[in-house]
Amino acid sequence: MRQQRTLSFPGAVALAVLTAAVLAACGGGGDGPAAQSTAATTGTTQSPGTPDTGAPVNPVTKPTSVVSPACSGCAAVDANTYAGSGVGVWQNLNATASAVDMPISISGLTGQDVTLVFTNQTATPQTMPTIALTASHVPTVAASAIAFDDGKSAIKRRISDFNRDGWAALAGTRGTGVNGSSFGSTPPLRAAAYTVGDTRNFYHEDNSVRPTTLIRTDTTADGTVVNFWVETTESDPSKVSASIVNQLYAGFVPTGKIYDLLKQTGGPVWGPHAYSDLISGAVSQPIDIVVLNFDNDGHPFGMVGYFYARNALTTTASAYSNQSVSLYLDAETLYLGGAAGLQSMLLTMAHEGMHMQNFYRRAVVTGPSYAFATWLEEGTAMMMEDFASQSIDPTYNAIRDVRFRDYVGYKAGSYNCSLLNWDPFGAACDSYSVSGSLGGFLDRQLGLAFYKHLLTNVSSTDSVTVLDASIRAIAPTSSLGEQLRRFGATSASLMKSPSPSGFGFPARAEGGFTLPVIDPQTRLATRTLTQSVPTTLQPYASLPVVRKAVSGTYSETVKVPAGSTLSVVIQ
Known part of the structure; x- marks a missing residue:
């Protein structure tokens, strides 16, 4: 502290x-x-007075x-x-x-x-x-009422560190052939040989074996197969019901939903690469969405989802790999979290989907040194939630309703919290709210072209340099410094809306994406x-x-x- x-x-x-x-x-x-x-x-x-001397009076x-x-x-x-x-x-x-x-x-x-x-x-x-x-200012909602560290930070950090560069030591020899993947360059992933009712075991991140059942399988507009697996003991009308699975499908698979939005912004989620001990990118790979009861604690939330690069390794490289392009969701949040739980889980698929895509596009294709630092990796995932929110649930936006709320109200406020030091739900700072709020500001000020540029920008291995370069690519007279001080002025003052040009969180619509306005004044009662x-x-x-x-x-x-x-x- x-x-x-x-x-x-x-x-x-x-x-x-x-x-x-x-x-x-x-x-x-x-x-x-x-x-x-x-x-x-x-x-x-x-104003200084001037004696009457008869001499000429200066202005x-x-x-x-x-x-x-x-x-x-x-x-x-x-x-x-x-x-x-x-x-x-x-x-x-x-x-x-x-x-x-x-x-x-x-x-x-x-x-x-x-x-x-x-x-x-x-x-x-x-x-x-x-x-x-x-x-x-004493907020009307006591700081102790805000959800702090859920005890899962160590798990999240372990997975994040592995996704950034830990996988590389296990991925085998990297070839010298063409391994690049650009937007739309890889063929669509095709169906694997699974049918509804099939069972298979998945390893959870804690290495425990979880028997699952395939509840439904669907195909996206580009032909990619998406399989929805549910832990067998959780597949029940009173738990993860068919209705819940159908809502996950509706948020991810149909045209214009999460899969399409991911591909539109950042390209394929898997494809050709040059590593000998990663699952093939040259043959068909479905996307597996796996619902497990993460910790069996009888409570929703906590760690609600993850993408773990270990599962992209072959079992030769890691005995605990699921050998799949896969995302993992918490079962209890889906059936104990009510409407808020389902809202959170739908956008969790967008968030973790961006982690999956960043892993392939940046770390695998270009090399692990080009993976984003954690603060920007998480920032880009929350920006994906921001862009996807209105297509998934027009009543909910994670940046407006969660990240910015916590940025101005978390404990003593997350204002004086380092952007670079990743400290989620820490003693004084919540890094999710810091990176997420800045990301929401940049989304609205610089737009979709900026976000796409950032995702594919490999001009440097330093994340600060990359972010600054992407800002300048869209706004040549601007910089990270300028955007930071405009964001700071907006958020720290709870600037009234509509704000002057270049400030505030204005609504924005482009390329099929809609970003809702965020009015900082609505947080006046809870600002600390x-x-x-x-x-x-x-x-x-x-x-x-x-x-x-x-x-x-x-x-x-x-x-x-x-x-x-x-x-x-x-x-």
Whole structure:
């Protein structure tokens, strides 16, 4: 857990000293250098008076304000002026290696909230200067009521680590022949010799043997066979009924559903490769969806599904391989979780299907070094849920209804949580909500072309570099840094909708996909704000500080950490 310290607030100094320091080293906003170094001041700025001497009167000099409007056609009129209503955003980047003071003076407020958002745009923690916390908020839903670590994190991490590169040591010799697979280049997977009522054993991730029965088999639009297997003791009208299996089929198989959406965004889920001890990609392979009672604990949720690359190995390489292109779903969540359980499980197929596809497209075809880091691997899987949601259940969107909710409300809030450090349902952070919320923002701002580019981008083995390159490919004047600070300003301020262009979570429809609008203001009652200043601002993380109901001129000098952007949101 990160250490925290008692806050303090710098006292005022002479405006003349402040102005001289700013004029000596004042930079602009954006990604260029910003070397402001001023002493701190606070309080309401007053226009200086001019004695009546009969001499010509110079125009009144505006107070120094080093933040610049970061939105067009919005309520940020200029560096010193708020329009009086609406959303205004100002920003400045400290691109130096030391913390700097940034004076702010913005007039025209009539009771609006001012949110200061610190966004670390580097891969290392930055020392967080002290700052007064003048607003606190106790959520109406106690933090203890939110679901935290379900005890399954170690299992998920083991599977994730194996999927990323653990499989490679067991996959045998990699040939030198053509092994590439591009969008639509592989032939459809054809039927295997199974019929409804057949039985076979599947190994669960814990190596236990689970007898299963084939409940139904179907064919997708491109001819791929999908088999639905249910653990035999769970196949019962009071447990995993035929009706439940039919709903899984309806979400995955028909035209325009999960299988089609996966293939449309990222290509085949299996096909040709050059490894000697992976199951063949040159012959027919069905997709097996296997429903098992994961832990027999009598409760839904917990670990609800997984894709395990071990099952793509031959039994020569791993005795516990199921030798199948397969996804695994938890039986108890399906029949004990009610409507929410079924909603979750339908999108779990999209989520785990993306893990399956990423494994083939990136790790197998290109090589294990090109597999995404966990934070981006999980992020792309949640982005698939986002794109698929409205085609599966128009009333439910996992980013809107779960990930963003938890991002602003998990324990003390997941704002100051490193994007790079994967810590799901941890002591202070939930990485699913961090990567998922950022992914939902990028989906809506950059669209389907960005997502497709990201999935197939093998320009680097570094996931941060890959994500930045895919952003620039779609928005050449943008960058990961810019998108992070826009996301930070949006989420940390709970920016009102409609937001200025480039901010917010607007609805988007393209290529047969529909992304619903996410209105951050709906989470105001459950947002949690930090009650003490953290020691550090974490890598690629943001931290909000709120000034409530400001009227007249908002004036404050804020010390901003190295490599970080200060955003000021007034609304």
